[in-house]
């Protein structure tokens with residue numbers, strides 16, 4: 694495990710963007726695993742900046758996102774597809790057809806889980822997976838108690854996650870109650886992992902995840918077993 698302490702959010706974002714850009718420069722055909730949430734926005738905007746300066750080319754790169762709310766269409770401004778387009782894909786030269794987010798509106802969600810796993814396999818797996826971490830230690834939407842051996846599956850969101858995400862929806866009752874997420878097993882199969890965390894409120898959970906016992910009650914604690922994990926955090 695490599696742990697990098699950043700000075701502030703901007704520094705964390707630049708360092709994370711550096712790791713992602715190195716991946717794409719060294720292997721232009723990389724499959725990037727991407728995350729939503731507030732933490733990665735700065736890294737995405739740094740990558741956009743470097744793309745505009747001509748330093749990175751995403752034309753051969755593919756991406757798979759961790760998760761999506763069930764019931765939201767990609768055109769819904771709260772969907773994770775919309776988030777990715779607006780915060781990243783629309784401003785770089787990745788081909789939209791090479792960007793994948795689970796379909797939260799699929800008629801058969803079980804079939805969608807299977808399709809998504811097969812899709813990741815057909816791309817040759819994930820080269821570098823970017824991860825944020827929830828206050829309860831969730832990664833993707835794998836909440837405390839989630840079995841480590843799961844691939845893509847459907848989850849009921851925890852009360853704490855609904856509360857944390859209400860800020861994006863305006864009120865708690867508007868937050869979808871279910872999501873589709875890559876499982877811990879899918880995440881652990883990525884060849885490299887990059888975990889980013891920002892803010893004083895993330896200090897305790899990051900400590901527990903990286904240095905505490907490995908337990909499904911802290912889903913991110915399993916990352917300690919990954920052979921190629923980089924963590925960039927800033928608790929200011």
Ligand code: F6R
Pocket residue numbers: 727728729730731732733759760824825826827831832833834
């Ligand atoms: C989103 C995701 C979530 C977030 C986590 C932290 O795709 O996978 O696990 O990474 O909820 O969210 P922020 O960054 O908003 O604190």
